[in-house]
Amino acid sequence: MDAKTRVVDALDIETFLICKNEEEGRRISAGLMESMGCSDFDLVYIHHEGIGARVRIRAYVNRPGDRYTWLEGGEKDA
């Protein structure tokens, strides 16, 4: 079983990224999600000051109305 299928809706990544400005923080966030194999993501929160940015990046696994991966037999195709 792919453990991700049991995520009810989304994964939030709360972290602090060392970056020079907010834009760079956005790009790094996107890169981070791509490197984790998440294509459907949002940057929920970002605030940059000083050495970096506090971020909350959200990767959606199940959006409302989807055929949910956590329903029996509901595993999504890749």
Place this chain on the structure above:
Amino acid sequence: MKVLGIAGTAKNTGKTTTTMALIETAGIKSIPLAVTSIGLDGEEFDQVTGLPKPRLSLPEGAYLVTAERCVHGGTAKLEVLQELRAKTPLGNLQLTRVNQGGRVLMAGPNNRRDLNEAVQNLEGKGAEFLIVDGALNRMAPLAGTDVFVLATGAARSSNLATLRRETEVLVRVLQLPRGIPGEKSAHSYLLTEDGKRALGTDSLLSRERIKKIFKNTGEAKKIYIKGVLTGEAFSELNRSLTPAGCQLIVSNPINLLLGEDLQELAKALDNWENRGGKIGVKFDLPLRAITINPFFPDWQERGRFYQPRYVEEDELKNAFQSLGVPVINVVREGGERLWETVISREN
């Protein structure tokens, strides 16, 4: 001292790269230079896209006009020779001399009059050229320069067909001929058989305004527009009067390019000329070259950031063939070629 303006069609079209190529070539040729910007240049990251910007370095002996708060913003050692009257959001402009070469931060005059002040104060200092780096898509402050270079590329549009079409319009307008010399009027006017009539406004920006002003106009012989004429207003003008036998003079070509839709402008120009109208400018613009840049910042809606991307260089170059103006990819073809094209002709 000759003033050389480098205007762009958008952000990231390569203005600073073009500027830097000219600075480097001047350095090799030991030609004394002065430099300034109508925006902000030399920072590490773009204020809008957050992407890295080309840095700007000046050799010892060069002159730089920059805002007070930028004087110590680089690694070059600058000596402030004079404070100018012109103000910017980053403090008053300072005329400086580079005492030790290095990176500079450059925020210069944001309008034509302040640029003129800088030019006047630089005269006689020994610089042969003043290079004025543009900002964004802003061109108006550069209208009075002696040499004009237009930087464009994928950052304006990554669709090369669109880019080509648009550049054709730009070249056509920027190369409009000078009208009858001696136009001395301080305001826009309309000349008909009944005589000369002031338009009451220097700029024609909307259809409504045109409709109002040109209602029941007889046969027009000449229209002089001191301010802006947008494509939208121009198309309405075509409807309001008969172009045949009429000469339309706009003070400078840039004032025709400030509307929203360049294609609308192109159609209006066609319509005007096809129906026998003449068009010219009071002050022409010495467009010497177009520089092209394959880079473009690609906006990512998801995540809301810009991704650096490039179009294929050869395709870009092909799209710009036979425009009637030399087209140079500065990064690939080098500063020497650019210098030969835009400057050597001046001397």
Place this chain on the structure above:
Amino acid sequence: MRKKRVLLSPLDPVHDIGLKMIKNALDEAGHTTFLLPPDVTPGEIVEEALDKKAEVILLSRTLGYGVAELLGRFVDLIEGAGIRHQVQLGIGGMAIKPELAAELGFDQGFGPKTPVEEAVAFVEGRNYVPTQEASTKKKGNLLRERTYDYHHEEINSLLEEISEKTLEWYREVDSPGVRRAELREAGSAGGQDYLELSSDSIRDFFKEGILPSGLRLIGEEEQKSLENVIATGRVENPRILQRQPHQPLVFIQYGTGCPFMDIAHIKGTEAWGADGVVHFDPSWGAKTEGLLAGLLSHEENGSVLSEKNLELIKKALEKSTLWQVRAHRGLNTPETVLLAGEAGADLTKINPVYGSLGGGTDPERLLADGLKAMEYAARYNMPFDMPTNEELCGVPAFKAFAGMLIVTQLGLALGAKPVLQPLFCYSPEMMLGGQMEDNYIDYNAAKVMALRGIIDAPIWAGAPIGFLTHTEERVQSAVSTSFHAGMAASLDIEGISIASTDEAYSGGPITLPARIDTLQGTGEAFRFLGSAGMQPTSRAEEWAEELTSNILRVLKEVAKNGSFLDSLYQGILGSKEEGAYPGRNGRRTVQKRR
């Protein structure tokens, strides 16, 4: 001043509230304003400007895709229309900075935090002089205007009596800690005499170059790249958490074991509003005689005290940040204060009572060392706070406070500036006695009321506030901290130390986001309360009286015993039954002064 004609155009309907506020202020100042509807084109704005003969145009627009070019074209239109010199152009909105305004060709740029007054000054052509608070963050004053006057005469005279006797004893004694500090002062740290007074691990380090296990020396290249990160990551717009002067300064504690990670955390917390940072050293350091040297790192609960480590950290600090280096519990107390003073620390932490009854160091040793440390604190003008963490072992608050007050008087007698540190905690005493069954406010308020009734001294609640109320769940943890911060503000105290949302998690190091969480929470508490406050019930006053009379009783007992030191061993300030065990590190190392 001539009245101006001002055109205001919200290119961005979502953000026109700022523009409306500016319009109101301009109207009030007598200017003529024209507010355009949203969604007009640059051409339309210019036409309006021409028609209305505008002298100033203020636009508001959030930057997004293609917006810069739109604004650039607007500025060009103004120039093309020939009125660039008749109008001043201002742009406001999210992400707008003067640098961006310069790029766009505007005369001024206003960011989201711009005061309305600044925009009015721009319209009127005046230089805007920001009020001090708004301009830059200033280093906080933890002492405020406290006078150290006693309000309780009987307690005052008991404290003076105890303090005098203690100082008489102190003048006769000496310890390895005291002598090492004197050697360090003389520039002989690490020398032969110094090493004779040090533990084996310190000798091995200086003589054989052997590092204690787990530690590593940081290389020059690593240091250089860190310095680069610091240089480019200066905190330009730190959040200011306090909204009112009575709201306390906020301290965070750092000590990841590695000065580099510490610096990353410090820079992050400075940006999010920390007023001060507290250096935590590892617990093994407290049991070791002597200090190491060099830039040293490991993963531990606390970062190594060395001259180089402190120097590096100091370099990274913003000018507005208060810096405390703790010296309250170990065998290097005087040296630590000396090192802190030399490194430029603002504050230190000394408490022989807690350090010996809850911190593991022998009372006699820590008393001698602590008093020497207070002398250094006075010399370097570093106020010191006295944590009362023995409460966490089970010692009742009144005993901890009696000890803290004795140390206060000792500090004052030595010319130093003590800062009271009551714990805001759910202590074992509370768990057993039930005083916090109903709420967390009353008993904590009682502590502050009792102390304020005895002496007018600065109070810095710690450490951290809400100790033992936190769980591993971050929202609960942040909320608990923010409520305690709100309570501290309501009690008009000078400082608080806050935890991270990792406070209750002991499985690994604390993260920076966890620190930012509670700073955000604290800022929200201060914003929420403003000059309003939290109100304790009448129980607080009863408990304050009870605390005061118990403190008095303890001080009488100490005075009757005749020796503060002996009272520590005898359990008068916390007994074994209550969980206070006199520490054994450094036992029998105090000698008669040579």
